[in-house]
Amino acid sequence: MGKPARTLLAKIWDQHIIARISEDTDLLHVDRHLLHDLGGSRGLLDLKSRGLKVHSPELTFATPDHAISTAQRREGTSKIGQELLASLRVETSASGIQLFDIDQPGQGIVHVIGPELGLSLPGSIIVCGDSHTCTHGGLGALAFGIGSSELTHVLATQALIQRRPKTMRVRFEGRLALGVTAKDLILALIGHIGAAGGTGYAVEYAGSAIRDMPIEGRLTICNLSIELGAKMGMVAPDEKTFEYLHGRQYAPREELWEQAVKAWRQLPSDADAVFDEEVVIDVEKIIPQVTWGISPEHVIGVDGRIPDPQSVDDPARRASIETALDYMGLKPGAPIAGTPVDWVFIGSCTNSRLSDLRAAAEIARGRKVAPGVRAWVVPGSENVKRQAVAEGLDRVFSEAGFEWREPGCSMCLAANGETVGPGQRSVSTSNRNFVGRQGPRARTHLASPASAAAAAIAGAIADVRTMGR
């Protein structure tokens, strides 16, 4: 008799149990706690006001990303943004927490720098006061977003009380067609099972398309888990994972590396492990995706038509489509391609890594952004920026009429005042097309970096497959 079959989730979970709190709830050890400028210093100040100290500063890392300007020399950072940055510097320094500050290699969007620096490792538990922490699951970590109270709890105890989630496996099978990216796969999945389809689950992404996918694509897939309702998304670590991590700044070296890889090879779900839910997606049927509404589940293929509420029987669904179309200013039944756009934003923790910028540059190279369109490229980190510059991508974008900016969250959530204007339409590589997400009354269409670049050139939502080389 062998051991009972376990999932990747169960293996990581079990290894982190400090104490059992109840039948399905445990006190878990947190291996990496990532802080950013929006909530980091607030948490540290909260801790101080309770007369407590940071439990494990050596496992806590910080960077500013949300509230800083992404203009050259960070010009235009608001007074309050500057105060948050100053406070993050003072409080991390006082607590002995490593800060990756602006202009230093290592600074960037917190979910870009974790993997990039080798801080995010397979089999680890990673938390951050940001819902897109699920991104790090792309390396085989159990990573999830937490609120302010839980953040204080982790600072004080380096542990967190969590109820074990249900498990869902999503198998993406087949080969990606031309012009189709990780972003299109995950948007298609959200369209298929809905924005609450993953609520209460930890999702493991598997299947041949995931095995074939480079790590940066897996990070994009896991990033949008929360838009599926799942606060945790993960991919089992494999040779690609190890190759990606090897030699990174905070990854183990030499003997420790060998020891770690040996442990990491034990992590993938056992062949006969049982999931509470299974979904299979035929990747070959997926074409480039674009959202039309105000939830990521409002998504269609770029060759599709905007839904017509009159053709929907269920009154609640009809009303929901009408609300979305009214906000988005779209005509029912019209083709989505050709919808004129005012803004293009290439960036965010979803799609601002080097491979994303390369894919967008490939479309932009030798072309021009359409008149009247403002297009921004915001690299995910200082390291991504430097690598992109070394490859000349910044020049490709600048020559095409894109604005090349400094790393940060920028227009994904507009916390730093960088917004799409009221009523203006944006194609964005970010993760949320919520009402007002990119600014009051801004209209957001989510798409891949290549599709976003295509929209900038065409001046309208465009099928990137017609613009390939």
Add this chain to the structure above:
Amino acid sequence: MPQPFNKLSAIAAPIMRSNIDTDVIIRIERLVGNSIRGTLGKWAFGSLRYLPDGSENPAFVLNREPYRQAEILVTGPNFGCGSSREGAVWSLQEMGIRAIIGSGFGDIFFANCFQNGILPIVVEKEIVDLLAADVEATQGAGRVSIDLEAQTILSPSGKHYAFEIDPRRREGLLQGLDEVALTLQRDQQIRDFQTADKAARPWIHFARKMA
């Protein structure tokens, strides 16, 4: 530290649209800063509550009497999806909300509610719809009563509905427990775990020394 929650009999406001996300509950620019607590109540549901010129939108339920007095929200599917911003819960709390009844909530929002002494109740969508209809039949004047100890909801027309809740969460709300204080009592266990784990997975614990 959360306020204890036991019984509540209050005006309930139905907000039945699906996927009300935390950006809709509170806009990000209201959350930029270290001293935002206490300033958020008037900005909850800003894009629904106010017209572009800043005046109240008379069509929005929370701008109408008696719903202005609501302490309970009855919500559509997937309420509180999206961001982890606890400011979403703070803003609702600051406008007087103490319980939310819906068919499902965003996972992180759901956890954040308990941290602040707000009770999120998950019941079948049919029950949510019945409750909303029942409330609307009284033009909102009929109170909804929640008994956490008994795990029941009483509708304005006198119908009882039972609900399930994680026993640990229930106990925490009834007593207003502070999780940080409770976990700190286990500090020795945490330190013992870390000592053993440093031997088992040194790459987790010595990352900064290796860099």
